[in-house]
Amino acid sequence: MDETNTPYDKRAHSRADAAPGPPRGRRVWSRRRIMLLAAGVLAVPLAGNTASVLTQTAEASGGQIVRLPGGDLHVVQDGAPGAPTVVLLHGLAGSTTWWDPVLPALRDRHVVRVDLLGHGHSAKPAGGYGVAEQARRVGSVLDRLGVRHVTVVGHSTGGAVATSLAEQRHDLVGGIALIDTGPRANAYIGDSLTARLITTPVIGQVLWRLRSDSTIRDALSTAFTRNVPIPDQVIADVRGMTYRSLTATSEATHAFLKQQPVPDRLAHLGLPTLVIFGSQDRRWQPSSAQDYRRVPHARIEILAGVGHTPMFEDPDTTGALLHGFTLTTAPR
Structure with missing residues (x-):
């Protein structure tokens, strides 16, 4: 969801998130609630909803565009080109902006941030949002950049993409770090009312058109537990998404988790694994982080008082954990 940069308002910026979380099955709604909301919203015509932007092309913004069949990706590189490479993958409705707070801790690494297809300044086509497809695209980007060994880090949905990349590219991934990535579909807690309605057919499309x-801030409200300032660019990046890119990514993540839990996928890969989870995550059951104990030698770090987005809520600790982990996964 993107738009103009408005004057900073602390209350308005107090809470946000990586976006409406994956719909874990349809919630049961009060018929009266749905009818009342629909009466006020459906008066607006749907004509020209999102079809006209389903094939948006990628835009460069402080990075570079990597041309790929089916949709170009926006990539930002930071740090020393010759240093060990760390790949950062954002969550649903996120973007490269979500990693800004932890960049100082990784300044001696070669950091590659990618806007996943449908997000940020990457292309927003009608299809291609499967988790495995997203992972293949990230792998193609790294190949184009000449990168041969990476530590991949994923936040929430980005963790699912990171896991799929590790499954596909044993030659490329030397370690994986997951930040508040739900291990299984039924560990999902829920969304705000607005976020749930956005994923409801017809009503969701109208709400998206009127966003x-x-x-947007209300839809993102469950992503943060601590009150932290959220940059206008975060809201702008969500606004810039299409309805199709949002819902298709959400559905793809749910399907990926339902097919096989993330810990089971990682258990047989033999990769160094770091799991960071906020003890007050309002999207995923914090206790579900213990599922990752099924991954041999996985290190699990629970951040006290932190919600779903440690990069913003506790960037110093999160950055230090990521940097320390990269020291153990760099090629020798």
Whole structure:
């Protein structure tokens, strides 16, 4: 969801998130609630909803565009080109901006941030949002950049993509770090009312067409537990998504987790694994982080008082954990 940069308002910026979380099965809604909301919203015509932007092309913004069949990806590189490479993958409705707070801790690494297909400044086509497809695209980007060994880090949905990349590219991935990535579909807690309605057919499309900054912030409200300032660019990046890219990514993540839990996928890969989880995550059951104990030698770090997005809520600790982990996964 993107738009203009508005004057900073602490209350308005107090909470946000990586976006409406994956719909874990349809919630049972009060018929009266749905009817009342629909009466006020459906009066707006659906004509020209999102079809006109389903094939948006990638835009460069402080990075570079990597041309790929089916949709180009926006990539930002930081740090020393000759240093060990760390790949950062954002969550649903996120973007490269989500990693800004931890960049100082990784300044001696070669950091590659990717806007996943449908997100940020990457292309937003009608299809291609499967988790395995997203992972293949990330692998293709790294091949184009000439990168041969990486530590891959994923936040929430980005963790699913990171896991799939590790499954596909044993030659490339030397370690994986997951930040508040739900291990299984039934560990999902839920979304705000607005976020749930956005994933409801017809009503969701209308709400998306009418989206405002305040609507976006409400939809993202469960992603943060601590009150932290959220940059306008985070809201802008969500606003810039298409309805199709949002819902298709959400559905793909749910399907990936339902097919096989993340810990089971990682257990046989033999990779160094770091799991960071907020003890007050409002999207995933914090206790579900213990599922990762099934991964041999996985290191699990629970951050006290932190919610779903440790990069913003506790960037110093999160950055230090990531940096320390990269020291153990760099090629020797």
